[in-house]
Amino acid sequence: MRIETIRIRNFKALQDVQLEKLPPFCVFVGRNGSGKTTLFRVFGFLKNCLEHNVRTALNVEGGRNGFKEVVTRGHDHESIEMEIQFRMEIAGHNRLVTYLLEVAQDPKGSPIVSR
Numbered sequence: 798m799r800i801e802t803i804r805i806r807n808f809k810a811l812q813d814v815q816l817e818k819l820p821p822f823c824v825f826v827g828r829n830g831s832g833k834t835t836l837f838r839v840f841g842f843l844k845n846c847l848e849h850n851v852r853t854a855l856n857v858e859g860g861r862n863g864f865k866e867v868v869t870r871g872h873d874h875e876s877i878e879m880e881i882q883f884r885m886e887i888a889g890h891n892r893l894v895t896y897l898l899e900v901a902q903d904p905k906g907s908p909i910v911s912r
């Protein structure tokens with residue numbers, strides 16, 4: 798499996814990030830606090846969503862306050878969005894697969910998968 802694009806919205810320091818045409822070997826350079834570690838936490842977050850559930854994944858990233866800590870500050874009425882496109886062999890063909898997750902809050906403040 799090879800990831801080709803990553804699109805993130807409202808995940809901590811990553812308010813609106815789109816990485817395209819990712820090469821097989823890729824280095825991320827940026828000043829302190831620019832979001833390098835956060836970018837790699839995207840994969841931990843998705844793993845926890847799939848292995849456990851979205852609430853647990855939010856608590857791992859943001860502690861007890863979950864969504865409120867994880868959503869980008871000042872954007873708490875928006876959803877957290879992650880889209881990953883990767884190449885994968887399916888039924889003998891090399892296909893481009895899109896995985897999309899959108900997490901919002903319901904009116905009671907509970908996290909929900911909105912897409």
Ligand SMILES: Nc1ncnc2c1ncn2[C@@H]1O[C@H](COP(=O)(O)OP(=O)(O)OP(=O)(O)O)[C@@H](O)[C@H]1O
Pocket residue numbers: 808809810811827828829830831832833834835836865866867868869870
């Ligand atoms: N909910 C949030 N909204 C906006 N910014 C956030 C949020 N949560 C954390 N941050 C910010 O994210 C930054 C930390 O990002 P991260 O740890 O990914 O940076 P980094 O590039 O790995 O830095 P370093 O080089 O120091 O390791 C901090 O500036 C912190 O204030």
Ligand SMILES: [Mg+2]
Pocket residue numbers: 833834835
């Ligand atoms: Mg770091």
